[in-house]
Amino acid sequence: SQQGEEDPQALSIQEGENATMNCSYKTSINNLQWYRQNSGRGLVHLILIRSNEREKHSGRLRVTLDTSKKSSSLLITASRAADTASYFCATGVPTKAAGNKLTFGGGTRVLVKP
Amino acid sequence: DTGVSQNPRHKITKRGQNVTFRCDPISEHNRLYWYRQTLGQGPEFLTYFQNEAQLEKSRLLSDRFSAERPKGSFSTLEIQRTEQGDSAMYLCASSKAALNTDTQYFGPGTRLTVL
Numbered sequence: 001s002q003q004g005e006e007d008p009q010a011l012s013i014q015e016g017e018n019a020t021m022n023c024s025y026k027t028s029i030n031n032l033q034w035y036r037q038n039s040g041r042g043l044v045h046l047i048l049i050r051s052n053e054r055e056k057h058s059g060r061l062r063v064t065l066d067t068s069k070k071s072s073s074l075l076i077t078a079s080r081a082a083d084t085a086s087y088f089c090a091t092g093v094p095t096k097a098a099g100n101k102l103t104f105g106g107g108t109r110v111l112v113k114p
Numbered sequence: 115d116t117g118v119s120q121n122p123r124h125k126i127t128k129r130g131q132n133v134t135f136r137c138d139p140i141s142e143h144n145r146l147y148w149y150r151q152t153l154g155q156g157p158e159f160l161t162y163f164q165n166e167a168q169l170e171k172s173r174l175l176s177d178r179f180s181a182e183r184p185k186g187s188f189s190t191l192e193i194q195r196t197e198q199g200d201s202a203m204y205l206c207a208s209s210k211a212a213l214n215t216d217t218q219y220f221g222p223g224t225r226l227t228v229l
Contacts, residue, residue, distance in 0.1 A: 033217070042118075042205060043157070043220040088156050092216060099145050099164060100209065100216030104156030 006089060006108040014113050019076040021108040023089030024069075030093055032065055033102065034074050037086045046074075046087075079112045086110070117141075118221035120206050126227045127196055134192045135224045139208030146189050147218060148181055149205040150174065157205055163189060164211070196228045 007022045023032070031050045035043040049056045049065045049072070056063045062075040076083055086109050090102040117140040127133050139146050144165050149157035160179070161171045165186040175181075178196075183189040193200055203225050207218040 031216075035220075040203075040225070042120075042222040043207075045217055045219060048217050090156075099147070099162050099169065099211070100218070101147070101159050101162060101170065102149075102157075102218060103159065106154075106156050 006087070006105045008108060009106065010109045010111070012111045012113065013079055015079060015081055017079055019079050019083070019110055019112070021074050021087055021110070023072045023074070023105055025072075025089075025091045025103075025105075026070065027091075027093065029067075029091045031091075031100075032063075032072050033090045033092065034061075034063060034072075035088045035090060035104075037088065037107070039085075043088065076110075079110075081112050081114045084110060084112045118206060118208050118219050120204075120221040120224050122224060123222060124225050124227075126229065128229050129196060129198060131196055132192065132194045133196060133226065134190055135204055135206075135226075137189045137191070137206030137208075137221060139187070139189070139206070140210075140219060141187075143208035143210050143219075144186065145209045145211055145216070145218075146183055147207040147209075148189070148191055149207065151203040151205060151223070152201075160191075160204075193226075196226075198228045201226055201228045 033048045034046040060077045065072045086107040088107045090104045092100040119138045146163040148160040151157040163183040178194045181191045203223045205223045207220045209218045
């Protein structure tokens, strides 16, 4: 079973527009990570936000975390055609046995049209 | 380039055959993870190593699956008597243990097709 659920499942926007996607999760977490995956390829780490953080920025990316609502959002500003990919949130609950086993959502498929 | 490499990138096999995949993590990373991803889904955790010790296995990892990391560096994942349901992308990730900030870096994956 998957801990996180992304919303929407798919998103189509024009180049230059902003893209926002949300992630909800069920259990307490220590951190939440966002990854990007181009078709048929491995995952690229985008950003990690700790449970005691509320907002984090990295270039054109902005991530928020609301632990009271068990939700996170990823905003991509000024989107480019190269941002076309699937985006996944993953929650990590570090334990001695499991390291930082990640539980992924189903992903949001983003299409940026030139 | 994350530095994690996986071989082969693609594997096509017939049902009932055994297959083995290899993962080379980033050199200073002591943690190594295997995940499986089916089409249209997010990755699912299979197993985890800290150095050479396999510390956790998912229930997804049936007795036909075995993973090793003999010297705490590269890892292999073997599937015996493959079934069509094993068709998926097998992803390896590595990280350096750090309290609360265990960022995992993924390899390109091995896509397995069982005919």
